[in-house]
Amino acid sequence: MNKRILAISAIVFTAAFLRLIPHAPNFSPIGAIALFGGAYLNRKYLAYLIPFAALLLSDVFLGFYGIGMLVTYGAFAVSIFLGSQLKKNLTWYNVAFASVVSSVSFFLITNLVFFYPIASGLYTHNISGVINCYAAGLPFFQNTLVSDLVYNALFFGSFYLLNVNIPALQTEKN
DSSP: OOHHHHHHHHHHHHHHHHTTSOOSTTOSSHHHHHHHHHHHOOSHHHHHHHHHHHHHHHHHHHOOOHHHHHHHHHHHHHHHHHHHHHTTSOOHHHHHHHHHHHHHHHHHHHHHTTTSTTTOSSSOSSHHHHHHHHHHHHHHHHHHHHHHHHHHHHHHHHHHHHHHHOHHHHHOOO
């Protein structure tokens, strides 16, 4: 492995470790891990493999969570894809915009599963149930959005500074 892949992997796995530390509900780095990995890992298989491996490793310690886990991993894949689109025009504005889009898509995808009876009997199976489901998730969404913005600023900013100060990271392609 080259130095660039190792540096990116270190950031991703360190971030996954942060999930194990007590934090506010949904204030975790998983959205940022996905966006960052997608943006900086140039080989498509690595862009998915490394962030998914970090997420899975942290889930080994946190515990597995049934159908919600599959939905979470699917939403995670969407965020990796969004990150891969960032690499074409990587600016602070695009990172911030992609962070918001990633948070919104994660919210929409993961909360929809709780509407369906197979995952939860909490909501009626009609438009009112969908509205109630999303309304109940809004406090968690606010934490997801803030954490994605904070962690993405931290990860993208840190890697930018590493690139400026360690020339080997600039020239190595992964």
